[in-house]
Amino acid sequence: MRYSKKDLKIRVDYNNMMASVIGRSQGITETELDSISSEISKAYNFVAAGSGIGMMGWTKLATGQDDVVEDILATAKQIRRNFEYFVVLGIGGSALGPIAAFKAINHLHYNDLKKSKRKGPKFYVEDNVDPERMAALLDVIEPEKTMFNVVTKSGSTSETMTQYLIINDILVKALGDKARDHIIATTSKSKGNLIKIAAREGYKTFYIPDGVGGRFSELCPVGLLPAAVLGIDIKGLLQGAAFMQEQCESAFVKRNPALMTAALMYLAMTKHGKNISVMMPYADGLQFVADWYAQLWAESLGKNKTLSGHACNVGQTPVKALGVTDQHSQVQLYTEGPFDKVITFLAVDKYRCEVAIPEGCKDIPDVNFLSGHTMNELIKAEQLATEYAVTKAGKLNYTINLPELNEFTLGQLLMLFMMETAYCGALLGIDAFNQPGVEEGKNATYALLGRRGYEDKKAELDNAPKKQNRFII
Amino acid sequence: MRYSKKDLKIRVDYNNMMASVIGRSQGITETELDSISSEISKAYNFVAAGSGIGMMGWTKLATGQDDVVEDILATAKQIRRNFEYFVVLGIGGSALGPIAAFKAINHLHYNDLKKSKRKGPKFYVEDNVDPERMAALLDVIEPEKTMFNVVTKSGSTSETMTQYLIINDILVKALGDKARDHIIATTSKSKGNLIKIAAREGYKTFYIPDGVGGRFSELCPVGLLPAAVLGIDIKGLLQGAAFMQEQCESAFVKRNPALMTAALMYLAMTKHGKNISVMMPYADGLQFVADWYAQLWAESLGKNKTLSGHACNVGQTPVKALGVTDQHSQVQLYTEGPFDKVITFLAVDKYRCEVAIPEGCKDIPDVNFLSGHTMNELIKAEQLATEYAVTKAGKLNYTINLPELNEFTLGQLLMLFMMETAYCGALLGIDAFNQPGVEEGKNATYALLGRRGYEDKKAELDNAPKKQNRFII
Numbered sequence: 001m002r003y004s005k006k007d008l009k010i011r012v013d014y015n016n017m018m019a020s021v022i023g024r025s026q027g028i029t030e031t032e033l034d035s036i037s038s039e040i041s042k043a044y045n046f047v048a049a050g051s052g053i054g055m056m057g058w059t060k061l062a063t064g065q066d067d068v069v070e071d072i073l074a075t076a077k078q079i080r081r082n083f084e085y086f087v088v089l090g091i092g093g094s095a096l097g098p099i100a101a102f103k104a105i106n107h108l109h110y111n112d113l114k115k116s117k118r119k120g121p122k123f124y125v126e127d128n129v130d131p132e133r134m135a136a137l138l139d140v141i142e143p144e145k146t147m148f149n150v151v152t153k154s155g156s157t158s159e160t161m162t163q164y165l166i167i168n169d170i171l172v173k174a175l176g177d178k179a180r181d182h183i184i185a186t187t188s189k190s191k192g193n194l195i196k197i198a199a200r201e202g203y204k205t206f207y208i209p210d211g212v213g214g215r216f217s218e219l220c221p222v223g224l225l226p227a228a229v230l231g232i233d234i235k236g237l238l239q240g241a242a243f244m245q246e247q248c249e250s251a252f253v254k255r256n257p258a259l260m261t262a263a264l265m266y267l268a269m270t271k272h273g274k275n276i277s278v279m280m281p282y283a284d285g286l287q288f289v290a291d292w293y294a295q296l297w298a299e300s301l302g303k304n305k306t307l308s309g310h311a312c313n314v315g316q317t318p319v320k321a322l323g324v325t326d327q328h329s330q331v332q333l334y335t336e337g338p339f340d341k342v343i344t345f346l347a348v349d350k351y352r353c354e355v356a357i358p359e360g361c362k363d364i365p366d367v368n369f370l371s372g373h374t375m376n377e378l379i380k381a382e383q384l385a386t387e388y389a390v391t392k393a394g395k396l397n398y399t400i401n402l403p404e405l406n407e408f409t410l411g412q413l414l415m416l417f418m419m420e421t422a423y424c425g426a427l428l429g430i431d432a433f434n435q436p437g438v439e440e441g442k443n444a445t446y447a448l449l450g451r452r453g454y455e456d457k458k459a460e461l462d463n464a465p466k467k468q469n470r471f472i473i
Numbered sequence: 474m475r476y477s478k479k480d481l482k483i484r485v486d487y488n489n490m491m492a493s494v495i496g497r498s499q500g501i502t503e504t505e506l507d508s509i510s511s512e513i514s515k516a517y518n519f520v521a522a523g524s525g526i527g528m529m530g531w532t533k534l535a536t537g538q539d540d541v542v543e544d545i546l547a548t549a550k551q552i553r554r555n556f557e558y559f560v561v562l563g564i565g566g567s568a569l570g571p572i573a574a575f576k577a578i579n580h581l582h583y584n585d586l587k588k589s590k591r592k593g594p595k596f597y598v599e600d601n602v603d604p605e606r607m608a609a610l611l612d613v614i615e616p617e618k619t620m621f622n623v624v625t626k627s628g629s630t631s632e633t634m635t636q637y638l639i640i641n642d643i644l645v646k647a648l649g650d651k652a653r654d655h656i657i658a659t660t661s662k663s664k665g666n667l668i669k670i671a672a673r674e675g676y677k678t679f680y681i682p683d684g685v686g687g688r689f690s691e692l693c694p695v696g697l698l699p700a701a702v703l704g705i706d707i708k709g710l711l712q713g714a715a716f717m718q719e720q721c722e723s724a725f726v727k728r729n730p731a732l733m734t735a736a737l738m739y740l741a742m743t744k745h746g747k748n749i750s751v752m753m754p755y756a757d758g759l760q761f762v763a764d765w766y767a768q769l770w771a772e773s774l775g776k777n778k779t780l781s782g783h784a785c786n787v788g789q790t791p792v793k794a795l796g797v798t799d800q801h802s803q804v805q806l807y808t809e810g811p812f813d814k815v816i817t818f819l820a821v822d823k824y825r826c827e828v829a830i831p832e833g834c835k836d837i838p839d840v841n842f843l844s845g846h847t848m849n850e851l852i853k854a855e856q857l858a859t860e861y862a863v864t865k866a867g868k869l870n871y872t873i874n875l876p877e878l879n880e881f882t883l884g885q886l887l888m889l890f891m892m893e894t895a896y897c898g899a900l901l902g903i904d905a906f907n908q909p910g911v912e913e914g915k916n917a918t919y920a921l922l923g924r925r926g927y928e929d930k931k932a933e934l935d936n937a938p939k940k941q942n943r944f945i946i
Contacts, residue, residue, distance in 0.1 A: 015944040092801025108609035112584060112595075117612070122585075128798045129855070130757045131828040131848040136581035139590070156839045159797060162830050162851055165844060169831040193837045200836075214801070247946075257946040275813050276749065276790050284603045295802035302806025315810035317749050318803075319792055324632060325601045327914060328565025328687070329768035330791075333775025335910035337788030340748050355604040357635050358642040363673075364666045366629045369924040371638060375604035377922065378635055382602070385917030388934065392913060437808035440865060441800060444858030449850065451842040461861065471488040473720075473730040 001233050003408035005243055010412045012257040014398040016391045017264045017342070026339055026394045028267050036427075037253070040263050043426035044251050047419070055433035057211020058418065061219040062242035062411075068206070069234060072221060075184070075204065076228035079121065083147040086121040086229050087137070089163040090151035090222070092295060093214025094186075095127035097414075098226040100292040101218065104285045104410050105232045119231030121147070129159045134166060143170050143182070147229075151186040151222055153208045155194030158445065164194075186221050213433055215296045216418055219411075233407040240411020248419045258419035261398070265420070266427040268342045268396060269316050277316045278334070281346035282323035282383040285405050289346065293417050294318035300421045300432040307429050314428050316342075324382040331386060335393040343390060343397040346413075347383055350404050351376050474706050476881035478716055483885045485730040487871040489864045490737045490815070499812055499867045501740050506726070509900075513736050516899035517724050520892070528906035530684020531891065534692040535715035535884075541679070542707060545694060548657070548677065549701035552594065556620040559594040559702050560610070562636040563624035563695070565768060566687025567659075568600035570696040570887075573765040577758045577883050578705045592704030594620070602632045607639060616643050616655070620702075624659040624695055626681045628667030631918065637667075659694050686906055688769045689891055692884075706880040713884020721892045731889050734871070735896035738815060741869060742789045743901075747815050750789045751807070754819035755796035755856040758878050762819065766890055767791035773894045773905040780902050787901050789815075797855040804859060808866040816863060816870040819886075820856055823877050824849050 019027030051059045079086060088098055102123060107113055111122045124137060148167050152160040164183075171179035180202050187194035189207040198205045206221035217223065219241055224234045250256040253263055268274040277297060279290040302315030321330050323345070334343060355375040361367040370378070390397055400416070402409040425432025447457035492500030524532045552559060561571055575596060580586055584595045597610060621640050625633040637656075644652035653675050660667035662680040671678045679694035690696065692714055697707045723729040726736055741747040750770060752763040775788030794803050796818070807816060828848040834840040843851070863870055873889070875882040898905025920930035 011945055013940065013945045015940045018941075018944055021938055021941065021944070091798060095798075096802065107612065108606055109613045112613040127801075128757055128795065129848050129852050130755075131824050131826055131852070133581055133757045134828050134848060135826045139580065140582045140585040158843060158851065158855075159801075161834075161840045162843050162848060165830050165833045165840070166828065166848075168833050172833075193834070193839050196837065197834065197840075254943070255946065260946055275811055278790075282603075284601055284606045291802075298803050298806035298810075302808075302810035304809035313809065313811045315806045317751075317790075317792060317806065317810070317814065319790060322601065325564060325568075327911065328600075328632075329569065329764075330771050331914060332908045332910040333771035333788045333790065335775075335913065336777035336786065337771075337775035337790070338748055338786045341790065351604050353604055353608045355607050355639065357638050360638045360641050361634075361666070361670065364669065365925070366666050367634045367638070367670075369919070369922065370631060370635050373922055375602050375607060375635060375639075378631065378918075379602050379604070381918045381921035382631075382914070385914045385921060388917045388937065389910075389913035393910075435805045437805040437862075437866075438800065440808065440862035441804060441855070441858045444861045445851075445854045446842070448854035448858060449842065449846055452838070464861065465494055467486065467488045468491075468494065470727070471491055471494070472484055472486045473728065473733055 001236055003236055008403050008408050010409055011401045014264055016397045022391055026396060039427055040253050043423050044259055046426040047422045055211050055213055057209045058216035062238045062245055072224050072228050079147050079229050083121050083145055085141045085146040086123050087146055088125040088149045088226055089160050091127045091159045093217045094151035094222055095125045096292040096295050097218030097223040099125050100288040101227045101232055102230055103288040106230055108284055120229050123230060126163055129162055144174055147182055149184045152194055153188045155187055155192035215299055218414055236407030237411040240408040241415040244412040244415035258416050259423050262420045262423035266424055274340055274342045275316055276319055276341035278319040278321055278341050278343040280321040280323050280343055282379060283348045286346050287322050290320040294320055296417055296421050299435050300425055303430040307431055327386055334390050334395055345399040347399050347401045348405050474709055476709055481876050481881050483882055484874045487737055489870045495864055499869060512900055513726050516896050517732055519899040520895045528684050528686055530682045531689035535711045535718055545697050545701050552620050552702050556594050556618055558614045558619040559596050560619055561598040561622045561699055562633050564600045564632045566690045567624035567695055568598045569765040569768050570691030571699040572598050573761040574700045574705055575703055576761040577878060579703055581757055593702050596703060599636055602635055617647055620655055622657045625667055626661045628660055628665035688772055691887055709880030710884040713881040714888040717885040717888035731892035732896050735893045739897055739900040741815050747813055748789055749792055749814035751792040751794055751814050751816040753794040753796050753816055755852060756821045759819050760795050763793040767793055769890055769894050772908050773898055776903040780904055800859055807863050807868055818860060818872040820872050820874045821878050
């Protein structure tokens with residue numbers, strides 16, 4: 001499909017971050033922005049210089065995957081033809097991107113549609129190891145009609161490999177040698193366990209490039225294969241991402257939306273005490289983009305050490321909200337509570353359908369005023385009204401406007417956030433691409449499960465202070 | 474069903490909030506707790522004295538609804554017999570409680586089950602006005618086989634009344650006079666628009682007591698009717714809530730779990746700078762309890778005025794997480810990021826099924842160590858490991874243990890949080906039962922839609938500072 005760059009460019013409106021709009025007591029002044037211009041330039045240069053190198057391989061995904069895309073499209077076509085269910089076994093970045101794209105582009109009750117109305121198989125993403133969840137999945141799929149996509153770069157993710165062992169056992173018992181036709185591995189080409197297993201078993205395999213970490217992997221086969229199976233235009237997604245990258249080539253902060261939002265968020269968190277980042281889409285389709293962003297932002301920026309090795313404890317806590325739903329849950333706090341957050345509204349100019357509000361309560365003016373409007377007008381009015389209310393209450397916020405929600409605008413949005421994260425990491429002077437803080441929990445899990453080699457950690461756990469009964473009610 | 478109080482009492486373990494366990498730099502000392510003992514007593518007395526009065530009518534729900542419960546059970550039985558779909562039209566407290574109970578007690582893929590395996594009709598809760606969402610719903614239900622439960626206390630909730638107008642129009646066009654048999658109203662008995670409409674149309678109606686606000690309404694017909702339709706044991710839910718209330722009768726903070734957690738959270742937010750409250754259940758079934766809690770905590774405590782009229786900006790921002798899933802998204806931040814949050818883990822001792830992890834990778838030790846364990850052991854090990862990791866990193870946390878997840882423990886849990894919220898509001902000296910901060914947005918919405926009587930607000934909006942194009946990229 002062809003997308004118009006002119007009509008479909010997403011817009012970042014940061015008026016309500018600025019002191020000249022929201023007031024000096026909370027807003028960021030232009031002088032303040034100017035005062036960090038050399039840091040902004042350094043961050044821009046750091047990211048530009050690192051592009052495509054090391055763990056910034058994800059910057060090369062939007063335009064460098066022609067062969068991979070063709071393979072994915074051909075594979076997806078076969079899957080759509082031959083399978084009734086498509087199940088992703090993955091967690092973290094292997095799950096959040098596929099879920100976000102699925103919800104954004106596909107029907108909001110996709111799995112409930114009759115087969116004839118769906119573009120592909122029923123879709124499930126298994127990103128937990130709750131035994132009730134696995135049992136529930138097995139109640140609603142038929143393994144012999146299911147393609148499982150096992151996604152883990154290292155092949156040592158306990159959750160995903162646990163799911164793999166369970167599913168593989170079921171498939172082999174039911175199908176024997178044909179089990180291999182029901183598993184696709186998405187993993188590192190060069191190292192890890194899953195690539196060894198895939199080679200041994202003869203699984204169809206897609207590769208996660210070395211320089212692409214989990215939370216930056218939606219535009220590699222991790223995200224593209226499920227998307228293609230679901231009938232999502234993955235070329236459009238990549239074109240949108242590439243279009244955003246073009247805009248981020250500008251070293252001029254007022255022309256580079258990711259650099260500007262990074263600079264504003266950096267000032268908000270380091271100088272204005274905003275340790276919370278709320279993302280509030282006004283579209284059900286964008287709800288899980290907020291989930292995907294929550295991982296990207298938290299895991300990239302939540303660090304206790306700078307690149308030069310100094311101790312710190314930085315990072316903003318992401319909060320997922322949904323407009324208008326959470327107006328009836330969170331907006332009381334956002335307006336009257338502490339001045340501790342930045343709210344990012346995601347807005348859609350034109351929804352993919354229009355629903356009129358008919359008459360039915362002519363005798364009740366409190367209700368009747370709604371008739372004659374559309375739901376589209378109502379949700380838009382509520383979005384603008386909420387923006388107005390939080391701005392009036394002095395709470396920093398900005399809005400990202402999508403002309404429509406489609407593959408091209410979604411691609412722009414995802415790339416905007418990835419670039420913003422890279423810039424913000426550079427401004428904070430931390431490594432945005434590692435996650436050393438998850439090792440402690442992983443090792444403790446291994447120790448508790450009695451894995452060989454973790455005897456010392458087990459001893460450490462055994463020697464930890466015992467729980468005191470007087471602190472249990 | 475009968476539930477054992479001895480075996481099914483939920484336990485609050487707050488060891489990792491205390492300085493003697495987690496260390497003095499972050500933890501709360503017993504001296505500190507003692508130093509606010511008179512405030513704690515005052516809060517206890519305030520809540521005890523207010524019980525059942527004004528907006529604390531919800532404290533009378535657990536034991537005072539025998540007739541209502543019988544009516545609900547009889548109605549639910551008819552609905553299960555005669556309808557294929559049950560749709561709640563409601564938002565905020567009218568939606569979050571029903572969703573939480575549904576996910577906690579019913580099959581995790583309930584709507585995907587074959588009809589013969591479900592206890593009731595397919596279930597949808599419509600808590601947004603995205604036109605795409607309404608269109609999607611209409612694609613997957615058959616209105617003539619659907620019972621709609623319209624839930625709004627005031628009958629003036631724009632979102633719910635919009636949905637009502639749309640659905641009623643469809644029903645009347647399809648069914649004429651019989652449309653009335655497809656709508657149940659849950660609303661105030663004494664005032665509002667929906668009760669007038671219900672009387673005019675002859676809808677079956679359940680009442681929301683005057684002293685029960687939206688976020689405290691799960692144990693009145695708002696929550697009980699959908700639950701009963703789904704086959705949830707609502708008597709067990711109420712018994713669990715009553716059991717928790719018994720425990721909260723103690724004026725002794727070390728015996729009253731809600732009073733203790735309220736006191737700890739109050740100290741954490743006012744003296745220790747913890748402006749974020751993360752709720753992280755280790756069970757898919759409890760995921761939406763975190764959503765329900767997010768409204769309860771945010772809307773009750775996020776206030777800009779004390780009861781005595783002094784200006785303030787208090788409130789903790791709730792964050793929903795899911796174990797183990799969000800270990801791969803948020804735990805990096807929780808361990809290495811700022812010391813700005815309290816994490817509440819929700820743990821389940823015994824899941825409702827067991828799933829073994831079979832062999833399949835004998836040649837790969839990194840994977841093979843999992844075989845022979847169960848998913849149950851894995852998720853429990855990960856929960857304890859994460860608790861250990863965040864505690865080691867000095868991040869305040871406490872754990873609520875449910876022996877099992879069922880109606881009786883869920884009832885205890887919901888009541889624990891409602892009582893904790895009431896106590897915490899009293900400690901903060903604010904009104905936990907109003908939500909004045911949502912008015913600004915509501916009025917601006919009315920103005921934008923051209924509702925009569927809001928001309929002044931419209932003029933105010935028109936005169937607001939215009940967006941500056943230079944702050945849009």
